[in-house]
Amino acid sequence: MILLARQPSDSQKILEAMLQRLPQTHKEYAYVRERLGRVKAGLAGEQRVDAEWLELDLPTPHYFLHDFQTMNDFGSTHQMDTIFLCPHFLLILEIKNITGILSYDASYAQLTRTTIEGTVEGMVDPFLQLERHVAWMKKLLQRERFHLPIVHAVVLATRNGILTKGFEGQPIFHVTGLRSCIQRWTEMYQPVKAETLLPFATRLLSMHTRLKKEMTVPFKEMMKGVVCPHCGNGQRLQYHYRKWTCPRCGLVDHNALNRTLEDYRLLVGPQLTNRSFREFFAIESPNLAYKLLQQLPLKAEGEKKYRKYWIID
Template identity: 25%
Template sequence: MIAKKYSASQYVKALRTLYKRLPKNHPKFFKIKNEFYQNQAGEIGEEAVMKVLEKLKLPYKFYVFHNISLYSDTLFQMDIIIITPYYALIFEVKNINGEIIFTDQQLLRKLETGESHTFENPVLQLEEYEYQLIQLFKSIGISLPIYSAVVFAFTSSYIKVAPANKALIFRRGIKPFIRSINVGLPILTDSQLDSLKNYLLKNNKDFQPFPLINYFGIEPNSLLKGVECVCGYIGMKKVIRSWYCPACKTYNKNAHESTLKDYFFVFKNTITNQECQQFLLLNNKHEASKILRNPLLISTGQSRNRKYSLINGKEQPSFSKSNQT
């Protein structure tokens, strides 16, 4: 049973915004670009693996969690964890194409072009997750065996040198691998398993490095401003009751909504009327006031000192019912 279903992370969505708005000559452009594409690829792989697990059937109760972060000795984030009355199983999912070589400390990838890249060794990541999970279980009086495996989501990965001391499987091997795990007498009752499920969900701590310009140390004035069109053009023109895109020649009355969402996760967790005018490239304060008059925003202060923020800063808002200008 899926206890925490697959969901795209707000971090990757915000990374895309930062990458799109960062000039190519910015000294951190390629760092942000690589961070975005690596995380995006990771999510694609995790989604593919979760689709397999959604169809998993076992002769005993189990719960599957996607992208869960817990605090033990330190904060640790697991791509996928499965808990059962007999064991816990951690998957570290990889979506890396090319020729793969595992070394003691790194994962090396070589492309057909001859280009090579290095990544963190997922075996070392799993060893750390196992240790942290053991400590967490001890703190709540649970003693479950913990297994782990590196999962490659797609066959575009060719494993030339596999890890010597860790299971490595491809997506189609997930179900046979899980069914091959030997189980004896259950360690947890179904009721205790339910309690553990609820504990993990309650104590999940989402990765929230927002606003991203602070996290990456980027000056806000270095980023492109303006409303983004669905075609990718940034800088739509405000017209009466709508927005016009000079690139694709289309109108969209709600185009500002996604850009305003992006602001809170990339630039700042509060916004003033003047900042709204500057960021959306509006013509006057009245247009900004209508856009900021939204039930999902809370205001503090009066007059020129008034600031707006999300009612719940951890969730991406929906502005579908916002006032139009």
């Protein structure tokens, strides 16, 4: 059972919104586009591993939490690509969609890859990331007085990532190795009572929180208004006769308000006023802004000029 489904992350949505609102001549445009490409590739890798699970004969009951995010007691964040729970064990996966020749030096905690062009790139040590997540999970299990063995691994989502000898002894394998690892761990650990698993999985789910992402470009440098999703480069839609229309491509966007409200949530935050709404949506008339605000899924607080609105998730 999937308790927490995988979805495009807020990081991806923020980058997409930024790319729509940055002029192509902006100094950060190329970086944002490249970063978005990496995030999308990461999601594609995670979805490749998700598809592999569908072909496996898994212990029952079992529960998945994908893209689990939470904060520890010290205010630091934890983001786990997949948590899999079954009566035999709890598995934490770090999924990598990396191509090239991969090398690892445990003494320096250093992961590098050599691209097909011969460029050597340094990368974050995924094993240290996993060990940190495991330590947090162990403390949670102790606090909840629930015993379940924890296993962890890095999964390569593409066969074009070539592992070298430096990875010997490390918990890493290609996605096709998931089947044999699940079987081995299932045989290795005695199961707990099946009915005790769901309460802990539900407890984990209750701790999931969407972590705030920081933007790399100041919002003031982005284009305002309701932008055309087809034309890009900040092309604004025009509002006439209760319709948002693109003067360039002729698109009539019936979802323009809600789509732009989501941009506001990602780039500004969950709170609006009539003034901030007009500034972001590039609307001059306070009366028109008020009418449009009534069409949106918002919670209003206060009266008249002191009124504030909150975006409802």
